[in-house]
Amino acid sequence: MEEYAIEARGLSRAFAGVEALKGIDILVRRGESFALVGPDGAGKTTAIRILCGLLNPGSGSVRVFGSAPSSDAAKRRIGYLSQRFSLYGDLSIEENIAFFAEIHGKRDYGPRREQLLEFTRLMPFRDRQAGRLSGGMKQKLALACALVHEPELLLMDEPTTGVDPVSRREFWSIVSELIHGGMTVLVTTPYLDEAERCGIVGLLNRGSFLEVDSPGAMRGRFRWKVIEVVCSDTRRAARVIAEGGGLEGVQAFGDRLSVLAGDEAAARVLISERLSRAGIEAASVRLAGASLENVFMALLGDEAAKAAGKGEKLT
Numbered sequence: 261m262e263e264y265a266i267e268a269r270g271l272s273r274a275f276a277g278v279e280a281l282k283g284i285d286i287l288v289r290r291g292e293s294f295a296l297v298g299p300d301g302a303g304k305t306t307a308i309r310i311l312c313g314l315l316n317p318g319s320g321s322v323r324v325f326g327s328a329p330s331s332d333a334a335k336r337r338i339g340y341l342s343q344r345f346s347l348y349g350d351l352s353i354e355e356n357i358a359f360f361a362e363i364h365g366k367r368d369y370g371p372r373r374e375q376l377l378e379f380t381r382l383m384p385f386r387d388r389q390a391g392r393l394s395g396g397m398k399q400k401l402a403l404a405c406a407l408v409h410e411p412e413l414l415l416m417d418e419p420t421t422g423v424d425p426v427s428r429r430e431f432w433s434i435v436s437e438l439i440h441g442g443m444t445v446l447v448t449t450p451y452l453d454e455a456e457r458c459g460i461v462g463l464l465n466r467g468s469f470l471e472v473d474s475p476g477a478m479r480g481r482f483r484w485k486v487i488e489v490v491c492s493d494t495r496r497a498a499r500v501i502a503e504g505g506g507l508e509g510v511q512a513f514g515d516r517l518s519v520l521a522g523d524e525a526a527a528r529v530l531i532s533e534r535l536s537r538a539g540i541e542a543a544s545v546r547l548a549g550a551s552l553e554n555v556f557m558a559l560l561g562d563e564a565a566k567a568a569g570k571g572e573k574l575t
Contacts, residue, residue: 265290265413265444266311270320273306280306282467283320286446288460290412293445295455297556298464304448305343307464308417311446312340324413336364339411343418345402349391353382356390357404364409376404380434396427403434414438416447420454432457452552463556470559475552482550482558484508484520487527491517491535491542500538506530511557518554 266288273281281303288294296304309315310322313330324334347356354373361369377383380400385393390401399419406414416435420428428451436457439445447458455461456475463470463478471478491497494512501519502510507527508520521527524547535542 263289264323265292265325266294266446267323268307268311268320271307271310271317271322272319273303273310273315273317275306279467281310281317284464284467284469286311286462288444288446290444291442292460293439293458294447294460294462295458296446296448296462296464297450297452297455298448299450301466302464303467304464305417308415308446308448312338312415336409337412339406339409339414341402341406341414341416341419343421345399345405347390347398347401347405350389352387352389353377353393353401353404354386356401357408360405361408366409369408372408372410376407379437380404381430394427395423396430399423399427399431400434403431407438413444413446416445418448418450421450428454452556456552461552463559465560465563470556470563478552478555479550482555484522484550484558485524485527486548486550486554487519487521487524487531488544488546488548489517489519489531489535489542490515490544491540493540496538497535497540497542500534500540501531504530504534509558509561511554513553518548518551520554520558 264287266286268286270283270285271281272283286307296307298304306315310317311324311329313334322329325337327333348359351359354377357373357376358369361373377386380403382397382400382404385397390398393401420431423431432454435445449455459474460472461475461478462472489497494515494517498510498512498517501517507530508522511518519527519531528545531545
């Protein structure tokens with residue numbers, strides 16, 4: 261039995277002279293869940309299209325269960341959910357599932373369809389046309405269609421982009437059941453909270469990995485104390501706290517700030533003094549554990565600093 265469901269080494273690919281991938285390795289063991297995370301333009305979609313056989317690498321090698329991803333042997337074992345999965349709007353939910361079952365040559369798919377309708381919580385809506393579904397329900401139907409031929413590997417390209425937060429949680433609840441059931445899953449996502457649900461995370465930027473490891477290991481290696489500050493006008497507060505130095509960095513996430521420091525006590529004094537001087541009241545200031553967002557933002561900052569030192573352009 262192959263050790264790896266996905267074994268991709270030295271993957272490179274360029275478009276019009278621009279390197280989308282720069283010699284990366286993607287190794288996913290059977291039963292493992294891998295999140296490929298990065299901003300727009302990081303190379304996530306290029307990578308997953310190569311892994312499912314829709315795109316050839318410029319250089320490097322790819323094997324899915326020991327076979328080329330474009331081979332019939334690999335295709336039978338892959339379920340692929342693209343960013344814009346093509347459902348047929350005039351067909352019902354159950355008709356769409358039947359259609360994709362027949363495309364994959366699956367016979368006697370009735371029991372499997374019933375199982376997927378239950379699993380994706382779509383059973384009460386089975387007769388509804390796909391064109392009348394909400395964004396979240398369309399994604400659940402797309403997932404059912406990708407799973408109907410019982411693949412061993414599920415590849416998903418940003419499956420919840422543009423989906424409302426509640427539907428996003430429901431979708432990931434279903435995917436988590438697949439992961440816990442032992443299915444091999446690789447997903448690309450811009451959302452770090454989704455990446456936290458996977459066993460291994462690859463932080464990708466500008467075609468290269470900044471780090472690849474489990475979320476816990478990445479957080480555990482984070483070198484700074486993280487002090488969370490909740491206050492009004494976070495943008496102004498971030499600027500005020502950062503002015504004057506003495507801290508390792510200030511990261512803004514919605515209505516809260518992460519202040520990075522080597523010395524917690526000294527940082528608390530600086531935060532208090534600077535906010536007070538600016539007339540900003542903090543609702544809370546507390547020591548927090550490092551998050552994957554803290555790790556990724558710090559790594560991006562390090563990369564930007566290195567590129568600036570070498571005179572490289574980041575865009």
